Amino acid sequence: MRPRTRTVLTAVNGTTAAGMLVAKLTGARLVKGPDGIYIAEGYRFSKPPASCFTVGSVIITKRTAEWLLDERRARLLKHESHHAGQYAVLGPFFWPAYWVACGWSICLTRSFGVRNFFEKRAGLADGNYPEFEPLRPWVRRLLRR
Template identity: 65%
Template sequence: MRRHHVRTVVTAANATTAVGLLVAVLGGARVRRGRDGILIGEGYRRKAPPATCFTVGSVIMCRHSAEWLLADERADLFGHESRHAGQYAWLGPFFWPAYWTACLWSYAATGSWGARNLFERRAGLTAGGYPTDLPVRPWLTRLRGRAARREPTPPAGSPSRD
């Protein structure tokens, strides 16, 4: 069985695709078949989230048409969103708290929801339209510097260096 077939079956079994279909319907989108087991909720109309595309289960919500998303010049974007579908297959409904925790970390570290978000990095920052070269915020640099200057505490029962 090919990888995208497994992803499609698993996201159906863990109910994230069902949630994606509900989000599409509530967002005023028309659901169309994409490729590789992906469904596309084209014409998504809600203001939130503000992204052009986002994924829930094996459903990619898109403010444009399915043809727009499937065009050759947007193959990277489609691939990025498809990788999120794979993340849903691995984590199921646990994807949501894990993803939002990663968003909060990224925002605290850089001011961008995606630049240091593990899920966005693994899906491909550039393909998803995220900045790739944002430095960490000064507070984090200072915190890392302090941690690096601290001498590690020897384990209990080890000989002292006195």
């Protein structure tokens, strides 16, 4: 998806406004990033435990924008930007769809990301997720039948 299209769609569907609200309510500072992305730096809450997460076209991070924009984290920025594209398509429906996908992944494995459709599409390795997590024993038994 083109960055401009993504930016317009996440603005129209309200998810970027929601991301900016999360940033404001948590004391994070908004910084304009590349391709219509905003970076909310200095997020202070412990949940989620990841170094960053995305709401609309806002990437929220506990670190600084400079940290995220460093070329060594280009793959992580790409991963989070892909989530912004997912918000552009699904709008607020992304939240329940994402949590169902997390539940599915946890049900099958011990990871909320490995079997999560949205994380896989954004690139597991780019988001620092393991590429493989063994299936739970009950799932393996079921598949052997």
